[in-house]
Amino acid sequence: MSEESRNKQERFLQKIADRLGRPRLTEKPAHPYKGAPPDWQRFSLGQEERIALFSENWQKAGGHVVRLPDLEEAKRFIAEKVKELGAHAIIRQNQPELNALDWEQAMPEARIVVWHSDQQEDVLRYAAGADIGIAMAEYGVAYTGSLVCTSSGDRGRSVTLLPAVVMAILPAERISTRLGEVLAHFHGRPREQFPAGIHFISGPSRSADIENDLTIGVHGPGVVFALIVG
Amino acid sequence: MRPAESNTVRERARQALSDEFLRNAVKFTTERLRAGKQTASEEHGNWEAWRERARQIRLHTIAHLDYYLQEFVENARANGVHVHFADTAEEAAALTLEIARLRGARTVVKSKSMVSEELHINQALEAEGVEAVETDLGEYIIQLANEPPSHIIIPAIHKNRHQIAELLSREAGEELPPDTTALAGFVRKKLREKFLEADIGMTGCNFAIAESGSIVLFENEGNARMVTTVPKTQITLMGMERIIPTWDDLEVMATLLPRSATGQKLTVYMSGISGPRRAEDRDGPEQMHLIIVDNGRSLQLGDPHFQELLNCIRCGACLNACPVYRHIGGHAYGSTYSGPIGAVLKPALNKNVAEWDDIANASSLCGACYEACPVKIPLHDMLVYLRQRKVELGERSQEESAGMKGFRYVMSSHKRYGRALRWGRIMQKLLLRDGVIKARIGPLKGWNQQRHLSPLPKKSFRDGWQALEREMQQERAEMDELVRERLEHYRQKQEKGGKGDE
Numbered sequence: 265m266s267e268e269s270r271n272k273q274e275r276f277l278q279k280i281a282d283r284l285g286r287p288r289l290t291e292k293p294a295h296p297y298k299g300a301p302p303d304w305q306r307f308s309l310g311q312e313e314r315i316a317l318f319s320e321n322w323q324k325a326g327g328h329v330v331r332l333p334d335l336e337e338a339k340r341f342i343a344e345k346v347k348e349l350g351a352h353a354i355i356r357q358n359q360p361e362l363n364a365l366d367w368e369q370a371m372p373e374a375r376i377v378v379w380h381s382d383q384q385e386d387v388l389r390y391a392a393g394a395d396i397g398i399a400m401a402e403y404g405v406a407y408t409g410s411l412v413c414t415s416s417g418d419r420g421r422s423v424t425l426l427p428a429v430v431m432a433i434l435p436a437e438r439i440s441t442r443l444g445e446v447l448a449h450f451h452g453r454p455r456e457q458f459p460a461g462i463h464f465i466s467g468p469s470r471s472a473d474i475e476n477d478l479t480i481g482v483h484g485p486g487v488v489f490a491l492i493v494g
Numbered sequence: 495m496r497p498a499e500s501n502t503v504r505e506r507a508r509q510a511l512s513d514e515f516l517r518n519a520v521k522f523t524t525e526r527l528r529a530g531k532q533t534a535s536e537e538h539g540n541w542e543a544w545r546e547r548a549r550q551i552r553l554h555t556i557a558h559l560d561y562y563l564q565e566f567v568e569n570a571r572a573n574g575v576h577v578h579f580a581d582t583a584e585e586a587a588a589l590t591l592e593i594a595r596l597r598g599a600r601t602v603v604k605s606k607s608m609v610s611e612e613l614h615i616n617q618a619l620e621a622e623g624v625e626a627v628e629t630d631l632g633e634y635i636i637q638l639a640n641e642p643p644s645h646i647i648i649p650a651i652h653k654n655r656h657q658i659a660e661l662l663s664r665e666a667g668e669e670l671p672p673d674t675t676a677l678a679g680f681v682r683k684k685l686r687e688k689f690l691e692a693d694i695g696m697t698g699c700n701f702a703i704a705e706s707g708s709i710v711l712f713e714n715e716g717n718a719r720m721v722t723t724v725p726k727t728q729i730t731l732m733g734m735e736r737i738i739p740t741w742d743d744l745e746v747m748a749t750l751l752p753r754s755a756t757g758q759k760l761t762v763y764m765s766g767i768s769g770p771r772r773a774e775d776r777d778g779p780e781q782m783h784l785i786i787v788d789n790g791r792s793l794q795l796g797d798p799h800f801q802e803l804l805n806c807i808r809c810g811a812c813l814n815a816c817p818v819y820r821h822i823g824g825h826a827y828g829s830t831y832s833g834p835i836g837a838v839l840k841p842a843l844n845k846n847v848a849e850w851d852d853i854a855n856a857s858s859l860c861g862a863c864y865e866a867c868p869v870k871i872p873l874h875d876m877l878v879y880l881r882q883r884k885v886e887l888g889e890r891s892q893e894e895s896a897g898m899k900g901f902r903y904v905m906s907s908h909k910r911y912g913r914a915l916r917w918g919r920i921m922q923k924l925l926l927r928d929g930v931i932k933a934r935i936g937p938l939k940g941w942n943q944q945r946h947l948s949p950l951p952k953k954s955f956r957d958g959w960q961a962l963e964r965e966m967q968q969e970r971a972e973m974d975e976l977v978r979e980r981l982e983h984y985r986q987k988q989e990k991g992g993k994g995d996e
Contacts, residue, residue, distance in 0.1 A: 265578065265592065272579040273567060276788070280560040280734075283795035289561035297550035299742035300749070301543050321759060381774040388724065388777050392690060408748075408760040417774030421723045425716060443760070444745035450706065450766070451741040455572060458706060460778050461722070462766035469716040470762055471678065473632035473648060475655050476523055479678040482631055483685065484716025484763070 300444050309441045314406040315492060318439050321409020325467025326480055327488045335361060335433070338491045342398060342431050343370040345489070351395035355379060355387065355427060358418035359400045362433075381417035388422050397427035397485070403446045404439035404490075408466055411490060412446055415461035424465060429487040432465070436494035503856045506826040516652050520644075520823040523651050524814040530757020531811055531866070538753060548746050549870045552805035555737050559795070559804075562704040562737045567786070569707025573769025576783045586787050587618040590696075590729060593783050594624050597727050599693035603685075605711070605718035606630040607698025608808055609731045609787055611643060611830045612843075615696070626696075627688050629717040631681055638665060644824030644832065646810035647755050652823055685717070695721035695779065699732035700807070701747055705740045708768040709784070712751060712761040722767050728779035730767075734786050735804040747807060750868040754809040790843035799879040800842055805869045806835055812873060815866035818856055827853060834863035834873045841880055854880040897937065912956070919950050 281288045299305065309317065319329040332338050346354065351374055356362055358380040367376050377394075379387050391397065399419070401411035411434050415421045424430050440446055450462065469484030480486045510516055535541040555562055567577050580586035594602065602624055604610065616637070619626040628637040632650040636643060638661040643649030650658070659672040666680055697718055701710040709730055711718045722728055738747060752758040771778035794800045813819045813833030824832030829840040837853050854877050863873040884890065904914045925931045930946035931938065941947060970978065 265589075266576065269576075269578050273564075273577070276579040276581070276734075276786070277560045277564055279788075279792055280563065280795060283792050284557070284560070285796050289558055291561075292565075293554070293558045293561060295554060295739055297547060297554060298740060300745045301540070301547050303540070303543075325758075325762065379776065381776060383776070389690075392686070410760055410764075415775060415778060416772070417776065420775075420777050421719065422777045425719050425723060442745070443748055444742065447741045447745050452705070455569075455706075458573075458768050460767065460769055460771050460775060462708075462768070463719065464760065464764040465762065466758075466760045466764075467762050469714070471631045471715050473630070473635065473650055474658055474674045474677055475519070476526060476648075477655075477674040479631075479674050482678055482682060482715040482717075483629070483689075483720055 300442075304442070305444065307442060309406060311436060311439075314404075314439045314441055315436055317406040317441075318404055318409055318434075318490070319492070321406070322467060322490050325409055326470065327409075327467045327490060329490050329492065331492045333494070335365060335493055338433050338493050339365045339367065339370050341491060342396075345429075345431070346371045346374050346396065349395065349429065351429070353377075353390070353394040354396045354398065355391045355394040355420075355423050356398035357400065357420065357423050361400050362398065379418065379420040379423055387420060388426075391420065391422040391426040394427040396429045396431060397423040397425075398431045399423050399433070401432045401434040401490075402438065403449070404434045405443050405446055405464070406439055406441050408443055408464075410443070410464045410466040413463050413465065414459035415463075416459060421461045421463065424463065425484050428481070428485055429489075430485040431489045431491060433491045433493055436492050439492075503826060503828065503852050506828055507822040507856070510822040510826045513652075515654055516823050517821065519651055519654065521820055523645070523648055524820050527647065527756055527810070528814040528866075531754055531814070532757075534753035534757040534759070538749065544746065544750060545868055545870050548750050548807075548868055549805065551738060551743050551746055552807075552869050553802070555739060556735060556795070556801060556804045559735065559737065562739055563734060563786070566702050566704040566707055566737055569705070570769070570784055571707070573707045574782070575707065575769050576781070578783065578785045580785055580787045580789070583613040583787075583789050586613045586731065586785050586789070587615055589785050590615055590731075591618060591622050591624075593727070593729055594619065594622070594694060597693060597781070599624055599727070601625045601627065601688065601692045602694040602696050602729075603627050603629050603688055603692040603721050603725065604633075604696040605698070605713065605721045606633050606649070607696070607731055608643075608646060608830060609698050609733050610696065612789065613731065613787065615731070627685070627692070629685050629688070629715075629721065630713075631678065631715060631717075634681060634685065635661060638662070642825070642830065645813060646808055646831070646833075646835075652825065689720045689724045692725045694727045694729055695723075695725035696729045696731070697721055699730050699736050700751065701738050701744060702732055702736045703739075703741055703744065703766070704737055706768055708766045710744060711765045711767070712748075712763070713765075714758075714762045716763060719763055719765055722765065722779065723777050726780045728767075728770070728782045730782070730784045732784060732786050734788050734791055751807050751809050754807075754811040754866070754868040794842055800838075800876060802871050803838060803842055803876065805871055806839075807869060808835075809868060811866040811868060812863035815862040817858060817860065817862065822856075827856065829853070834877070835871075838873055838876045838880065854884070893937075915950065915954060915956075919952075922949050 322329050354374050354376045358378050377385055377390050401413055403412040411432055413424050468480045468486050468488045469482050471479050471482040570577055578589045616626040628634045635650040635658055645651040655672040659670050662677055663670045699709045700712045752761045770782040794803050812835050816834050819833040827836045829836050831839045840853050857877050859874050861874040904910050925933045932946050934942045
């Protein structure tokens with residue numbers, strides 16, 4: 265199929281150039297209107313304003329926000345929720361900040377599986393049956409109320425998708441004002457450092473497909489906590 | 495499928511108008527979405543500047559499409575994606591079936607994709623014995639009902655909860671209550687199993703980023719994430735014009751698309767997928783295929799009137815703004831895409847001239863679609879061009895031709911026009927009832943079906959013109975020098991511009 269595709273590609277692109285009435289372009293064209301309007305790119309909020317705006321948007325979308333002083337407190341908060349919800353199965357990302365905390369001791373009654381490439385367990389199946397997924401978000405966006413998680417061998421896409429409840433820890437200093445500031449991290453990033461999955465998450469899974477009636481937790485998690493640390 | 499039963503827009507519209515639930519549901523939903531967009535665009539501020547920005551980015555990309563598509567494809571290949579090209583819907587379907595065969599697939603789970611609707615991929619898969627399951631809640635419902643979507647964003651807009659409960663109960667093998675939470679809960683459980691057992695996940699593509707070979711998906715339910723996370727193979731169908739050059743440009747699209755579609759600041763999920771899973775990853779597809787589809791899109795390239803059609807980002811704002819759509823809903827358009835964008839896209843994508851008139855006439859040319867469009871596509875102008883082309887190709891009725899001839903005869907001489915007016919004023923006395931004309935005869939038949947025609951006024955504009963002209967000259971003499979200059983300048987400019995298209 266692949267050689268056929270190469271030949272087809274040439275014809276396909278030539279057809280486009282022909283329709284546009286000029287030879288094929290081989291030089292990168294100047295792109296004078298790249299990105300958001302220039303005024304917008306100067307828009308920037310202070311850290312407390314960013315936290316406030318993120319929280320407002322996240323809650324409006326149906327998510328929960330808690331502000332905590334440090335990671336230890338975040339762990340304690342999650343442990344309380346585990347008890348409150350009677351959660352048994354927990355999946356968490358293999359991130360250094362999370363690994364530094366003693367999870368087993370905080371929630372002895374729950375089973376915690378860590379997502380990583382050498383994990384014996386079928387992590388995807390486990391995540392599909394898990395009650396809670398725990399992850400550190402890499403970025404936050406105040407203006408849209410979004411947190412951003414990327415995939416790797418240590419960070420499963422499933423962890424923020426398959427469990428019924430997701431607890432995402434978001435260090436306060438990682439929240440930027442605009443979406444564009446986060447997107448800029450991926451602009452021009454070398455291929456070997458590029459994650460296969462980049463996920464912007466802005467609240468619980470939802471649908472209004474039945475008579476405009478808002479339903480939460482259709483396929484993804486219905487309960488999402490953003491734990492802002494710092 | 496139901497809409498195929500009647501062949502003209504007029505018949506389908508009549509059916510839709512007699513369905514009271516449909517009319518109310520469409521009205522309610524479109525108003526909710528329209529109000530959401532209104533609030534979101536006002537809150538964001540500077541909306542016009544953003545629209546213009548988005549338009550410029552789309553114009554630039556389409557004008558250099560061969561370059562950006564090539565850049566995108568090379569990057570996607572380098573990411574490990576198998577890229578395929580399809581000139582037609584048939585080719586795209588054949589490629590999909592070939593991939594399914596090579597992967598030994600029995601079940602395909604799909605997230606919402608208008609391209610796949612356009613290609614009728616589900617039917618093609620089913621014919622080969624491969625089960626294709628729609629996983630967007632609305633799409634799943636209409637798949638069970640065996641109907642096409644009636645709105646780009648809310649596909650099951652025309653179904654009420656009792657009908658939905660009936661459809662889902664049949665699937666569940668037990669009686670489900672007409673309660674949203676219970677119904678959505680059943681679908682979650684049922685489709686969760688499907689996600690886990692499916693061999694292939696199939697998606698559309700909202701945007702394709704040239705600089706990194708990534709595809710970007712916008713959704714609220716999480717089913718597109720499921721489809722790109724769980725199955726071992728992913729197939730993405732993509733219209734060839736979905737490209738944007740860089741990640742920076744995504745900020746503009748991500749600002750306009752959700753706000754224009756539902757009034758959200760961002761959809762719950764926005765996912766950028768750049769190739770199959772990496773060697774050490776434990777989820778995401780092991781193999782990823784991308785099928786780039788033309789299916790009539792290249793016909794728009796280089797066409798001065800229709801190239802901008804390729805700027806569309808499929809937000810559905812024009813549907814919600816359109817007074818015609820809001821009355822008749824999506825099925826009356828009889829095509830995959832409905833509303834003003836559908837009225838232009840359908841004839842543009844398929845060259846069947848005979849169908850043009852039918853669909854392009856389902857518009858009042860009021861321009862609300864253009865006002866609503868986040869990338870400023872002049873849809874109402876395009877509808878006029880479609881009508882014009884059809885006439886140029888000789889596709890019009892004898893009555894219309896005769897009427898136009900008569901109109902030209904009367905209007906090309908002021909004496910004839912004056913005589914016609916006088917004649918009309920006398921003749922209308924025969925038809926006047928209660929101060930209006932209600933007769934449904936000859937050319938008045940269509941117009942008077944829904945309304946009454948006002949009679950010609952006793953004194954026409956022409957009759958009063960001499961007095962009016964004197965008055966205006968007087969005013970001009972009293973006018974400020976500056977204002978007069980500006981007026982003169984404007985008049986000259988208008989005269990120059992007036993030599994254009996007419």
